Amino acid sequence: MTKKRAAICLILHKKSCTRPEVKAAVKHVRQSVDFEVYIPWRGKDLRRFVRQAIADGAQRIVAGGGDGTLNAVVNAMLRKGKAPKASLGILPLGTANDFARGAGIAAGDLISALELACSGKPTSIDIGSMNGQYFINVASGGFGAEITATTPQDMKKALGGAAYSIMGFVKAFQLQPYKGRLILADGAVKEGSMLVMAVGNNRFAGGGYDVAPKACLTDGLLDIAVVSGERPERLGDLTEELKDPTSPKNKHLFYRQLPSFTIETDRPLHVNLDGEPIQSRRLEFRACPKALSVVLGTASA
Structure with missing residues (x-):
């Protein structure tokens, strides 16, 4: 006889499952909530499990890991762009946990975070799409993405989000602006150069940097922020503009x-x-309005 699948399934990143605080949180929450734990060793294992769990009637998938794990779970849930019947919970276990930060989920209290992920009421939120691949948080490009891609894993682990800014200072002396153009839905074109780009469905990226301060998870829009390749005479000029990003000046x-x-x-x-x-x-890029039901923290509910 086939065992019935639990209504809640926790996907744990393989590098997080042995952490004592993670084990303690799972043990504590399991005393009051029934959930199944799965530890995928490869990306295709994660996708297969998520899709099978939903097909078997799972009502909630909890992503236990960093923003990369969250991205993989979201892409597995939104197969062929169809909204799944299951909702998504989040147990933030990564280095930066940027989506959790913007969603008001405390990464420092894993017991509370897991209780919320399993039992909280979900909200229908937007999801971003880039070249057919989904993202729940932010797509950052140019200089910032190069920093993230080239930051050694050991440095990330030892320094946390600070590793991104340290690598940023190293890279800053070798910056080469990208030249390109932005094409709007109506065909209008804006040409120019850029050092940094961020497309936000949510606000934070790179370990807590507020790259899309006006972003909202339920407005049906993506926020694009581009720092021009033309360097300001004073760093303070750019700082002032960041305080009021939508100013026409x-x-x-x-x-x-x-x-x-x-x-x-x-x-x-x-x-x-x-x-x-x-x-x-x-x-x-395109916004996919209310494409997924996600449990958010109280600050974003």
Whole structure:
């Protein structure tokens, strides 16, 4: 006789499952909530398990890991772009945990985070799409993505989010702006150069940097922020523009909220998609309104 699948399934990243605090959280929450634990060793194992769990009637999938694990679970759940019957919970176990930060989920209290992930009420939120691949948080490009892609894993582990800024200072002396163009849905084209780009469904990336301060998970829009390749005379000029990103007076920061757009660059652009590195010269973005039900923290509910 086939064992009936639990209504809640926790996907644990293989590097997190042996951590004492993770084991303690799982043991504590299991005293009051019944859930199944699965530890995939390969990406295709994760995708297969998530899809089979949903097919077998699982009502909630909990992603236990960093933003990369969250991205993999989201892409597995949104197969062929169809909204799944199951909702998503989040147990933040990564280095940066940027989506959890923006969603009001405390990474420092794993017991509370797991209780929320298993028992909290879900909210229908937007999901971003880039070249057919989904992202729940932020797609960052250019200089920032190069930092993330080239930061050694040992440094990330030892320094946490600070590793990104340290590598940033190292890279800053070798910056080469990308040249390209932004194509809007109506065909309008804006040409220029850039050092850093962020497309946010949520606000934070790179270990807590507020790259899309106006982003909202339920507005049906993606926030694009581009720092021009033309360097300001004073660093303070850019700092001031970041305080009011949507001001029409800004000269070095381009910020818009759009349902869809395309970016083309003169050379392959490094893009960090929820922690996953990608390179491409043409990036087609669109917002997928209310595509997934996700348990958020109280700050974002």
